[in-house]
Amino acid sequence: MMSTTRIIYHPVPFxxxxxxxxxxxxxxLPGHIRKVIGIKAVHSAGVQFMxxxxxxxxxGYLSLEFNNKRYHFGHLDVPFDNRAEASDAFLDAAIDLxxxxxxxGNYENKVFTGTDYQKTDGTVTGKWSNYIxxxxxxxxxxx
Amino acid sequence: xxxxxxxxxxxxxxxxxxIAYARILPVVxxxxxxxxxxxxxxxxxxxxxxxxxxxVNAYELPIGTRIxxxxxxxxLEAHTNDTMEEFWGKITIQLPDSFTGSLCQALFYQVIPK
Numbered sequence: 001m002m003s004t005t006r007i008i009y010h011p012v013p014f015x016x017x018x019x020x021x022x023x024x025x026x027x028x029l030p031g032h033i034r035k036v037i038g039i040k041a042v043h044s045a046g047v048q049f050m051x052x053x054x055x056x057x058x059x060g061y062l063s064l065e066f067n068n069k070r071y072h073f074g075h076l077d078v079p080f081d082n083r084a085e086a087s088d089a090f091l092d093a094a095i096d097l098x099x100x101x102x103x104x105g106n107y108e109n110k111v112f113t114g115t116d117y118q119k120t121d122g123t124v125t126g127k128w129s130n131y132i133x134x135x136x137x138x139x140x141x142x143x
Numbered sequence: 144x145x146x147x148x149x150x151x152x153x154x155x156x157x158x159x160x161x162i163a164y165a166r167i168l169p170v171v172x173x174x175x176x177x178x179x180x181x182x183x184x185x186x187x188x189x190x191x192x193x194x195x196x197x198x199v200n201a202y203e204l205p206i207g208t209r210i211x212x213x214x215x216x217x218x219l220e221a222h223t224n225d226t227m228e229e230f231w232g233k234i235t236i237q238l239p240d241s242f243t244g245s246l247c248q249a250l251f252y253q254v255i256p257k
Contacts, residue, residue: 022216063214070158072214072231108216122220
C-alpha cells in the first residue's frame with residue numbers, strides 16, 4: 001500500500017508549578033513525524049486565576065531544540081491571551097526530523113515572581129496558580 | 144563524579160560534531176555593594192555563541208544561583224557533582240540574594256566545534 005503524507009498537529013503540553021523554577025522539556029517525538037512546518041506555543045489554562053486582565057504579552061520564554069539537540073529553533077515569547085481576537089497563527093518552520101528524535105528545550109516563567117507568589121523557603125502561596133503551556137507542532141506525518 | 148572530557152566527547156559524537164578546541168575556563172562573578180551594603184551588581188553576562196559551555200563546578204556555586212543561556216536555564220536548588228549542564232549563546236550568571244561573599248568562580252569546559 002502506498003503511504004500518504006498528511007498534516008497533523010502534535011501537542012506537547014507542560015505544567016509550570018513554581019514561578020522561579022525553569023521547566024525542562026525532554027520528549028521523544030513520534031516516529032511518523034517527518035517534518036515540522038509550523039510551531040506555536042500557547043497558554044492553555046491557569047494564568048487567568050492570577051492575571052487581572054485578559055492579555056499579557058509575555059508570560060515566559062521558551063527555547064526549543066530539535067533532532068537530538070542538533071538544531072536550535074530559537075526562543076519564543078509565550079503570551080497569555082484570552083481575548084476573542086487572540087492570534088492562532090503558527091510560526092513558519094522547515095525542520096526535517098530524524099525518526100524518533102528528541103524534542104528538548106526549556107521554559108522560563110517571567111510573571112508573578114514576587115514574594116507574594118513564592119515564599120523565601122521555595123513554597124508557593126495561595127495567590128500562585130499552576131498553569132499549562134502547550135507547544136503545537138504543525139507537522140508532516142507518514143502515519 | 145562525571146569525567147567532563149569523556150562526557151563531552153560522547154555528546155559531540157552523538158551529534159556528529161567534531162571538537163576543534165576545548166579548555167577549562169573560569170568565570171568570576173563579583174558581588175559589588177555600595178557603602179550602605181546595597182547590592183549594585185551580583186551577576187555577569189557574556190556571549191558564547193557557536194560554542195558549547197559545560198558547567199563543571201555546580202557543586203561549588205551557592206544554592207539559588209541562576210544560569211541562563213539560549214539553550215538552557217539552570218536554577219541551582221541542590222548540590223550534586225553528578226550532573227553536567229550545557230549552555231550555548233548569551234550566558235548570564237546571577238548569584239542569589241543570600242550570597243554575601245565578594246566573588247564566586249564558575250568553572251566551564253568550553254568546546255569549540257569544527
